[in-house]
Amino acid sequence: MTNCWEGPTLRSSRIKFVALIFGAFGLLAAACGSSDDSDSGSSDGAPDKVKLTLQWVTQAQFAGYHAALDQGFYADENLDVTIQPGGPDINPIQLLISGDSDIVIQPFGVVLTSREAGADVVSMGQVFERGAYRLVYFDDLDIGGVPDWAGKTIGLWGGFEPKVSAAFGKFGMNVDADANIFSQGWDMVAFLDGQLDLASAMTYNEYAQALAGNESDREILMWDPNEEGTATLEDSLVTTESWLAENPDIAERFIRATARGWIHCRDNPESCIDIVLANGPALPRDFQTWQMNEVNKLLWPSTNGLFNLTDGMYQETADILYNYGVIENTASKDSFDMSHRDRALRSEKMPEGDLYGNNFKPMDLDPRELFG
Structure with a gap:
């Protein structure tokens, strides 16, 4: 991280x-x-x-x-x-x-x-x-895009919140009003334990932790703010x-x-x-x-x-x-x-x-x- x-x-x-x-x-x-x-x-x-x-x-x-x-x-x-x-x-x-x-x-x-x-x-x-920041989630969560984040528990690191806030705003939503925000640590424990629906991860670090720690049959998917147009350098x-x-x-x-x-x-x-x-x-x-x-x-x-x-x-x-x-x-x-x-x-x-x-x-x- x-x-x-x-x-x-x-x-x-x-x-x-x-x-x-x-x-x-x-x-x-x-x-x-x-x-x-x-x-x-x-x-x-x-x-x-x-x-x-x-x-x-x-x-x-x-x-x-x-x-x-x-x-x-x-x-x-x-x-x-x-x-x-x-x-x-x-x-x-x-x-x-x-x-x-x-x-x-x-x-x-x-x-x-x-x-x-x-x-x-x-x-x-x-x-x-290009940025490495992503939100990761399991494939059984049935998320097709940002609007599906409504009501979900999302793990965020403070410095990267603007990327996610901008994505909510792009679809007329508000990150604080439309989601449950969890102050995530620098690991993927809360995500793998099921406390989070979506978790913050860098492609080169925490995402690897999630892959290595995933003992389920579920696939881990990623949302990319670079593709959404809400990434910061x-x-x-x-x-x-x-x-x-x-x-x-x-x-x-x-x-x-x-x-x-x-x-x-x-x-x-x-x-x-x-x-x-x-x-x-x-x-x-x-x-x-x-x-x-x-x-x-x-x-x-x-x-x-x-x-x-x-x-x-x-x-x-x-x-x-x-x-x-x-x-x-x-x-x-x-x-x-x-x-x-x-x-x-x-x-x-x-x-x-x-x-x-x-x-x-x-x-x-x-x-x-x-x-x-």
Whole structure:
């Protein structure tokens, strides 16, 4: 699972989030991002240091960054990158604002909520072109579409509620009035125990848990907000406007090397599974194999080119967050800057590689065989 930008109650969580952001601002005067403004690295030729904080704990969701480090792609760009795993007690945005991280992986929605709270954060690349969030349910529930959710018990994570709220609104319904909302944990126990009719799941994580734990003869089906038109953007490369202005060359080198990491995972998934397991030896290989395959599907094939965040993609997320009260003011396009991405990936320094992956074919995995 990934951490999210809102808690169980959107309005109360927004207030808490604002307080947290401004609490972090108190650290800003005594901290800063990388002070190196050279276009070619440190003056003595030493690699430029970059600290990357992940959104969650080590897992294949972040395989591309680990691959860029393991395969020497960051070193090729004269970068010394430290990867810090995230977790339930780590707030990547707070680390970014305090100067304790240069770049973080966060949903694009976090960029918009953080900016509304006063932070100068910005996306410099959209990693996942399509979202992994789903609602799952058993086939005997007789659900043919969103209108059939009326009266059902639905497990939600606060940060992903806007996707579901928007779907209800699309059919003239209200999530709070027309369904029973259950604050779901980061597992599928309540779903498998029958407490939930529909449950939140990421295709690369909780959905696999549900498949592995399903001991019934019933099939698990999924609702996809991407197909419904109510998805919001997930994993994004996030930094501060000030760091980006001071370190444009470092940003471009980082983006270029990271792109190579994700291309490596697309073309060599087994290699990236090994790399992830080397960084998280306690992780089960079967689940990381599933996760690597599902995460690749979020990037490839790429309609707009790797890491690209278009105006249309931005607008859909911004509208959903505004219309459902996650942000009180309309968002600004200043929340993303693709200029560094464009220069990085169009540069002659970019090794020949396909940024669209039109020939990508995921691994053919049978969950019954994979999970036993």
